[in-house]
Amino acid sequence: MTPSYVAGIGVWSPLLPSWQACRERLLGEPVAGSDARLPPADWLPAVERRRATLSTRVVLSVTKEALMYAGWKPGELPTVFASSSGSPDITNDLCTALAAGDTQISPTRFHNSVHNAAAGYYSIAVACHASSITLGAHDASAAAGLLEASVLLTTESTPALFVAFDAPYTGPLADIRPIADPFGVALALAPEPAQGQLAQIVVARTAHEDRPLSVCRAPELEYVRRHNPSARLLPLLEALARRAPAQIVLDMTNGGQLVVDVAPC
Amino acid sequence: MPENVSHERSPIVVSDFTATTAVGGGREALLQALLTRRGALRACEFGPPELAQFGRLHRIETFVGPVEGVDAVVLPPHLAQFDCRNNRLAWLGLQQDDFLAQAVRVRERYGADRVAVIFGTSTSGMLQAEWAYHARAGAGPLPEEFHYATTLNCYSVAAFVAEVLGLSGPSYVVSTACSSSAKVFAAAARLMRAGVADAAIVGGVDSLCLTTLYGFGSLELLSPDPCRPFAPDRRGISIGEGAGFALLEFAERAPQALARLAGWGESSDAHHMSSPHPEGLGAQLAMRGALERAGLQPREVGYINLHGTATRANDVAEGRAVAAVFGSSVPGSSTKSWFGHLLGAAGITEAAVSLLALRSNFAPGTLNTEEKDPECPNWLLTDNLEASFDYVLSNSFGFGGSNCSLIFGRMT
Numbered sequence: 001m002t003p004s005y006v007a008g009i010g011v012w013s014p015l016l017p018s019w020q021a022c023r024e025r026l027l028g029e030p031v032a033g034s035d036a037r038l039p040p041a042d043w044l045p046a047v048e049r050r051r052a053t054l055s056t057r058v059v060l061s062v063t064k065e066a067l068m069y070a071g072w073k074p075g076e077l078p079t080v081f082a083s084s085s086g087s088p089d090i091t092n093d094l095c096t097a098l099a100a101g102d103t104q105i106s107p108t109r110f111h112n113s114v115h116n117a118a119a120g121y122y123s124i125a126v127a128c129h130a131s132s133i134t135l136g137a138h139d140a141s142a143a144a145g146l147l148e149a150s151v152l153l154t155t156e157s158t159p160a161l162f163v164a165f166d167a168p169y170t171g172p173l174a175d176i177r178p179i180a181d182p183f184g185v186a187l188a189l190a191p192e193p194a195q196g197q198l199a200q201i202v203v204a205r206t207a208h209e210d211r212p213l214s215v216c217r218a219p220e221l222e223y224v225r226r227h228n229p230s231a232r233l234l235p236l237l238e239a240l241a242r243r244a245p246a247q248i249v250l251d252m253t254n255g256g257q258l259v260v261d262v263a264p265c
Numbered sequence: 266m267p268e269n270v271s272h273e274r275s276p277i278v279v280s281d282f283t284a285t286t287a288v289g290g291g292r293e294a295l296l297q298a299l300l301t302r303r304g305a306l307r308a309c310e311f312g313p314p315e316l317a318q319f320g321r322l323h324r325i326e327t328f329v330g331p332v333e334g335v336d337a338v339v340l341p342p343h344l345a346q347f348d349c350r351n352n353r354l355a356w357l358g359l360q361q362d363d364f365l366a367q368a369v370r371v372r373e374r375y376g377a378d379r380v381a382v383i384f385g386t387s388t389s390g391m392l393q394a395e396w397a398y399h400a401r402a403g404a405g406p407l408p409e410e411f412h413y414a415t416t417l418n419c420y421s422v423a424a425f426v427a428e429v430l431g432l433s434g435p436s437y438v439v440s441t442a443c444s445s446s447a448k449v450f451a452a453a454a455r456l457m458r459a460g461v462a463d464a465a466i467v468g469g470v471d472s473l474c475l476t477t478l479y480g481f482g483s484l485e486l487l488s489p490d491p492c493r494p495f496a497p498d499r500r501g502i503s504i505g506e507g508a509g510f511a512l513l514e515f516a517e518r519a520p521q522a523l524a525r526l527a528g529w530g531e532s533s534d535a536h537h538m539s540s541p542h543p544e545g546l547g548a549q550l551a552m553r554g555a556l557e558r559a560g561l562q563p564r565e566v567g568y569i570n571l572h573g574t575a576t577r578a579n580d581v582a583e584g585r586a587v588a589a590v591f592g593s594s595v596p597g598s599s600t601k602s603w604f605g606h607l608l609g610a611a612g613i614t615e616a617a618v619s620l621l622a623l624r625s626n627f628a629p630g631t632l633n634t635e636e637k638d639p640e641c642p643n644w645l646l647t648d649n650l651e652a653s654f655d656y657v658l659s660n661s662f663g664f665g666g667s668n669c670s671l672i673f674g675r676m677t
Contacts, residue, residue: 001459048538085418086440091391094476095398103322103479110480111539111664114387115419115440120665123533129550131531132667133448136419137437144437148452151459172398172407177414205435205461207378253424254382254433 002154005265006198006240008070008188010062012038013231014181015224019065025221026234026241038182039064043125051108052121053087055167058184059118060125063163066186071196072159074126078152079119081134082145082164084229086115088179092171118165141166142185142230143250143258150203153191162187164230180227185237197265198240204259211249211257236260272460275515278522279673280371283362284617285354286507286604287330291361296621299629302649304603306330306491306503311473325478327487330505330605332357335472347425349390349416350472350506355425358470358508368430370520371464371512381462382436383453384423385445385469387609387663389438390416392474422470426510434462440609442663443572444531445469446509447612447671451529453513463518468510469613477504477608484539486576492606494573494599494631495580495645497638502574505605509613524620527656527674528561530554534666540578541662545586548572548660551668552590555658559672563591566672567654568628570619572662573599574606583660584641591644598646602632612661616671619657623675626653 009019016022017036024031041049041060052060059081067074085091090113094105111117116134123132137144142164149162165184169177190197214235216222225234232250239246243264250258283291287305288298298305306328338353359365372380397411415421419440427436435456439448446469453465481487481502488501516522532554534547541548556563569591572583580599587597600618607614622628630646637645655675662668 001461051538084420091394091417094480095394098322098395098475098479099398099401100403101322103475103482105476105479105483107480107484107539110476110483113476113480114442114664116442116663116665116667117538119441119533120538120667123535123666124537127535129533129535129547131554132441132533133439133452133531134441134665134667135437135439135452138414138418138420138424141420141437144435147435147461148437148455151455151461155455155458172401172405173394173413173417175406176411177418207433253420253436254378254427256378256433256435 001150001203003200003202004150004153004189005193005200006187007190008066008072009198010065010186012058012061013183013224022237023241026238028218044121048121048124053090053112054182055087055165056118056121058167058182059122059163059165062184062186063122063161066161066188070188072188074128076130077128078130078158078160079132080145080149080152080160080162081119082141084136084138084141084166087112087117088167088169092169092173096171137253139229140252142233143252146203147205147258149189153189157191159190162189164233166228166230183228183231185230185233199265200263202261205252206257206259209255209257213251214248270515270517273458275517277454277457277513277526278516278519279524279526279620280512280514280519280521281364281367282511282617282620283358283364284507284509284614285332285358285361286614287332287505288604290357292621295617296625298603302632304491304632306605325482325487326489328491328503329473330503331473332506344428346412347415349393351386351388351390351422351470352425354472354506354508355422355470358510359429364510367512368466372430372432375463377431378433379463380432380434381453381456381465382423382427382432382434383449383465383467384426385439385449385609385612386419386422386471387440387442387445388471388474388477389419389421391476392472393417395475426466441667442665443608443611444661444663444667444669445609445612447661447669448531450526450671451531454526465513466510467513469610470508471506471607471609473504473506488575491633492575492602493633494575494601495638495641496634497636499575499580501576503605505607507604507607507610507614509610509617522676524623525674525676528555528559528672530558530670532668536666539664541582543582545582547666547668548583548586548662549589551670555670555672561656564594566595566656566658567652568622568657569595569597570615570659571597571599572660573601575601581640588642593642593644596628596644596646596650598629598631600629612669615659619659619673623657623673626651628652
């Protein structure tokens with residue numbers, strides 16, 4: 001596959017509420033006091049803003065940050081969204097209501113239940129008509145999304161916005177599928193090198209589990225990595241923060257691995 | 266890959282396909298239902314045995330397309346953790362048309378790790394979660410028999426198929442509501458074009474559940490009678506369920522080729538979460554994208570299998586979009602009045618309909634629709650048409666404004 005160039009990045013989780021904060025933590029630098037609240041989804045029209053789920057708000061925060069970092073307009077930029085469970089709080093709400101015999105499902109809750117809801121809100125927020133995929137692969141969702149994004153750049157020679165996000169389940173599903181905190185990351189990926197880019201990345205899927213998986217050095221970040229499927233990308237973010245060559249190994253489905261070679265620009 | 270096959274340029278072909286819907290299991294049942302114009306929608310009495318206790322929920326006056334025999338499916342013991350309505354449907358669908366044998370042939374030809382497994386679903390095992398929540402009776406943990414990863418998680422169906430077939434290639438699920446299993450063709454073709462896979466098994470599986478029934482009910486989009494796409498008095502959708510599968514290979518390496526995947530187009534409405542753009546702007550972009558990729562003029566397409574859900578908004582918007590791209594020169598129809606709207610499995614099953622039309626030289630006319638809505642263009646077929654054509658286009662549009670158009674071409 002051809003290389004992709006990271007032109008912008010956005011991150012949000014309560015511990016890492018921006019790329020700046022994420023970078024400082026990953027490098028073990030003192031973290032400047034930052035606002036850990038999720039920014040308001042001010043991209044959206046008021047009606048949609050009220051309807052947006054936690055997952056959607058995380059997605060809007062990280063996409064905005066990545067696009068601003070890259071200096072890109074969303075215009076006709078294709079998007080690749082990856083998530084293990086979309087808006088899992090909605091799944092709990094729907095199942096709880098139905099089990100209680102309440103069949104008056106709120107229309108907003110119903111349309112928020114689709115896996116591509118965040119992608120839909122994003123496209124409305126930025127008026128983007130380009131192609132958009134939302135995919136899932138359980139714990140390997142983020143790696144699958146990064147593969148799809150690289151494949152898109154390789155085959156279409158287009159820039160693209162890649163987003164991975166996951167939020168916690170609520171209710172009894174939280175006990176059997178524990179996701180600790182919401183986590184979202186967006187990477188603005190270009191098919192050509194240019195000034196101001198963070199790094200070149202080359203991804204390859206191997207069919208064998210013969211390399212040790214990449215982990216985070218700091219225990220508090222390793223906890224985040226292990227407790228949110230989208231945070232499996234943290235070692236890649238650590239390599240981007242360190243601005244040193246690295247090979248990152250991520251778990252994929254079916255016994256495969258995604259090997260990501262990172263070379264700083 | 267052998268050096269004489271270019272993964273960047275070699276045509277991608279459909280070397281086999283199958284579909285199971287309310288009209289029956291396999292291609293022949295689907296073809297006969299289309300040719301004899303026998304639909305299978307029936308009054309909704311949905312409630313599999315495990316959900317008998319849901320009887321106290323108020324009954325919805327609508328028509329649905331349930332697949333016969335799903336409740337009776339017993340998965341082999343080593344696959345028991347996957348047991349849910351969605352994967353039972355997948356299992357039933359895989360048994361049709363000798364498809365398993367073809368899939369095994371593909372595995373042996375290319376190697377298990379070179380075959381991508383890309384599936385679309387919107388419901389996944391939602392019914393299993395609904396049952397589990399009911400079983401906990403308002404408090405306490407979910408029952409131990411509930412297996413989250415292998416039933417409810419959207420990846421479940423791809424994991425199931427990979428397990429059944431012993432495949433270890435790249436694998437994920439596309440979940441973009443009702444365009445999911447159309448987009449799997451595009452996603453798998455990209456993986457093949459990028460050299461990540463040499464072949465792919467693609468498909469879609471969606472199953473009846475309470476969430477979609479009551480959800481579409483609350484949106485007031487459920488027809489109280491069998492759906493009538495593009496009819497002036499249409500009253501909404503009929504929900505169906507089903508499973509469809511296709512094998513994609515490079516033309517030079519496929520021992521048989523039933524059709525060529527000539528093009529695809531994907532777009533976003535950027536308009537509203539659950540209503541289409543009134544002029545079908547995103548739909549136009551998807552159809553134009555597919556034509557451009559296939560290198561075709563609109564008049565070269567011989568039949569359009571419309572998304573045609575039979576909601577007031579969809580059919581008007583899609584009609585306008587088709588008119589804007591194709592004028593009134595290309596006949597089109599919706600086949601949802603045969604087996605319902607299969608949501609996450611609509612793309613794959615309507616691709617199967619399109620492939621049957623292409624190969625059997627006919628275009629099915631929209632069932633149940635006698636009069637055409639004057640707001641919809643006049644090219645709508647209401648009776649089957651004998652016709653030989655080289656290209657067929659299939660539309661699939663979903664919530665969140667996700668659109669996908671596919672073009673299949675006759676093998677020459």
